[in-house]
Amino acid sequence: MKLQLLMGALALGLLGGCGEKPQNLAEGGGSRGSPAYQGTGVAAFTAPGWKAGDETSWVHELRARGQWGQNEYTRITPR
Amino acid sequence: MARMKFICDAERCIECNGCVTACKNENDVPWGVNRRRVVTLNDGVPGEKSISVACMHCSDAPCMAVCPVNCFYRTDEGVVLHDKDVCIGCGYCSYACPFGAPQFPSKGQFGVRGKMDKCTFCAGGPEKHGSQAEFEKYGRNRLAEGKLPACAEMCSTKALLAGDGDMVADIFRQRVVMRGKGAEVWGWGTAYGTNKNAKPEGTRS
Numbered sequence: 001m002k003l004q005l006l007m008g009a010l011a012l013g014l015l016g017g018c019g020e021k022p023q024n025l026a027e028g029g030g031s032r033g034s035p036a037y038q039g040t041g042v043a044a045f046t047a048p049g050w051k052a053g054d055e056t057s058w059v060h061e062l063r064a065r066g067q068w069g070q071n072e073y074t075r076i077t078p079r
Numbered sequence: 080m081a082r083m084k085f086i087c088d089a090e091r092c093i094e095c096n097g098c099v100t101a102c103k104n105e106n107d108v109p110w111g112v113n114r115r116r117v118v119t120l121n122d123g124v125p126g127e128k129s130i131s132v133a134c135m136h137c138s139d140a141p142c143m144a145v146c147p148v149n150c151f152y153r154t155d156e157g158v159v160l161h162d163k164d165v166c167i168g169c170g171y172c173s174y175a176c177p178f179g180a181p182q183f184p185s186k187g188q189f190g191v192r193g194k195m196d197k198c199t200f201c202a203g204g205p206e207k208h209g210s211q212a213e214f215e216k217y218g219r220n221r222l223a224e225g226k227l228p229a230c231a232e233m234c235s236t237k238a239l240l241a242g243d244g245d246m247v248a249d250i251f252r253q254r255v256v257m258r259g260k261g262a263e264v265w266g267w268g269t270a271y272g273t274n275k276n277a278k279p280e281g282t283r284s
Contacts, residue, residue, distance in 0.1 A: 039223055
């Protein structure tokens with residue numbers, strides 16, 4: 001009986017070594033600090049057009065900024 | 080939001096180093112450290128190509144895998160950041176990184192290696208957003224200000240694109256379709272997936 005328990009414990013220990021750490025996007029060391037959409041609280045440097053704490057408005061602001069700032073094809077008539 | 084990515088369009092980069100300067104200025108990067116640099120292939124030969132290189136914030140970042148003190152973390156937007164209070168400056172990450180992103184400020188007569196410094200996608204660090212401590216350790220947190228990285232926003236030819244992966248891929252795809260060449264995205268496959276995935280569909284190069 002003792003031998004069986006010992007073997008069982010050993011098997012569990014060995015199986016534990018085969019475990020895999022979660023590899024989700026936000027994992028791997030764990031996210032630290034608050035999310036970016038919470039803002040800095042410094043109004044002078046914050047871009048207008050979104051509300052701090054509102055993730056959706058922050059995402060829209062970054063998308064809009066990326067498009068009008070980086071894609072000139074949105075500003076010209078295609079040939 | 081998908082996740083933040085960089086694309087450098089080699090057809091447009093003119094090796095002006097504006098991105099390098101913008102990064103150094105915006106983040107008050109110390110002497111001897113360049114978070115971003117411009118690499119020119121076949122320099123001086125007709126048809127030379129330049130690309131702006133920094134941390135690509137890889138999907139499966141090798142630096143995170145090799146760090147013995149687990150100082151790296153990934154934000155919800157896919158930005159790979161690190162905690163300088165945890166970093167021991169061992170340099171393993173610099174050997175693992177395919178882009179040579181991790182930098183080490185050296186001080187003193189013997190060039191003692193300091194804590195690792197790298198591109199943060201202008202997203203600061205674990206300190207309070209916009210705080211002085213965050214700025215001194217990691218530089219500006221433009222993402223929390225609702226802005227994109229300074230290097231990309233300052234790029235005069237818009238060769239360097241930054242932002243949501245879907246958005247920058249769409250912009251690049253549109254460019255390739257319009258000009259009919261230059262579909263190679265150097266570093267994209269290494270950082271975010273295979274080379275097959277790196278090439279936008281329906282384009283010729």
